[in-house]
Amino acid sequence: GQNIDQPTEMTATEGAIVQINCTYQTSGFNGLFWYQQHAGEAPTFLSYNVLDGLEEKGRFSSFLSRSKGYSYLLLKELQMKDSASYLCAAMDSNYQLIWGAGTKLIIKP
Amino acid sequence: GAVVSQHPSWVICKSGTSVKIECRSLDFQATTMFWYRQFPKQSLMLMATSNEGSKATYEQGVEKDKFLINHASLTLSTLTVTSAHPEDSSFYICSAGGGRTTEAFFGQGTRLTVV
Numbered sequence: 001g002q003n004i005d006q007p008t009e010m011t012a013t014e015g016a017i018v019q020i021n022c023t024y025q026t027s028g029f030n031g032l033f034w035y036q037q038h039a040g041e042a043p044t045f046l047s048y049n050v051l052d053g054l055e056e057k058g059r060f061s062s063f064l065s066r067s068k069g070y071s072y073l074l075l076k077e078l079q080m081k082d083s084a085s086y087l088c089a090a091m092d093s094n095y096q097l098i099w100g101a102g103t104k105l106i107i108k109p
Numbered sequence: 110g111a112v113v114s115q116h117p118s119w120v121i122c123k124s125g126t127s128v129k130i131e132c133r134s135l136d137f138q139a140t141t142m143f144w145y146r147q148f149p150k151q152s153l154m155l156m157a158t159s160n161e162g163s164k165a166t167y168e169q170g171v172e173k174d175k176f177l178i179n180h181a182s183l184t185l186s187t188l189t190v191t192s193a194h195p196e197d198s199s200f201y202i203c204s205a206g207g208g209r210t211t212e213a214f215f216g217q218g219t220r221l222t223v224v
Contacts, residue, residue, distance in 0.1 A: 042202050042217050043202075043215050103152075
């Protein structure tokens with residue numbers, strides 16, 4: 001079956017760095033997405049990886065290893081506004097997004 | 110990025126009534142839109158894929174007669190929750206793209222509360 005695993009909750013300190021991991025198993029693969037979702041709001045797009053390696057975009061970076069079925073989202077210089085849920089989603093061979101349950105990130109001063 | 114507008118943002122309705130949620134793509138044509146439901150602290154669950162000019166494709170376990178989807182134009186899809194019950198209370202989100210594009214654009218979501 002298809003499955004996405006990511007930690008339920010993580011806590012980090014303002015100004016620090018945090019890495020949110022995601023492992024996936026899908027029928028075929030057409031890329032890995034990361035979305036940010038604040039409570040009560042719709043998800044907003046952060047990143048897309050389809051090739052192995054690290055994609056850097058400002059304070060956020062995303063990494064993919066297709067052979068390991070593994071991705072991570074790296075957040076640097078954490079700010080209080082980064083407190084949110086981070087959703088990992090893999091696109092299968094039918095171009096359908098398979099969603100993880102999300103990782104709730106709590107930022108402490 | 111592209112914009113998807115969803116309306117209303119929140120709605121409270123009585124049990125047994127119907128509620129319509131609209132999803133519009135404002136600056137691009139969307140032949141396919143997706144409807145999701147999200148319960149508290151859970152992931153997005155795909156309910157159905159809305160196809161312009163044809164019938165929607167429902168996921169297993171989703172009642173097509175209860176959740177009516179109409180995608181009459183390239184910029185508008187609607188989800189009607191018929192005979193709503195308290196257990197239908199949830200956060201409903203539509204998206205466009207996420208198919209053969211590299212990004213799914215989400216509407217703002219609709220918080221439905223059935224009392």
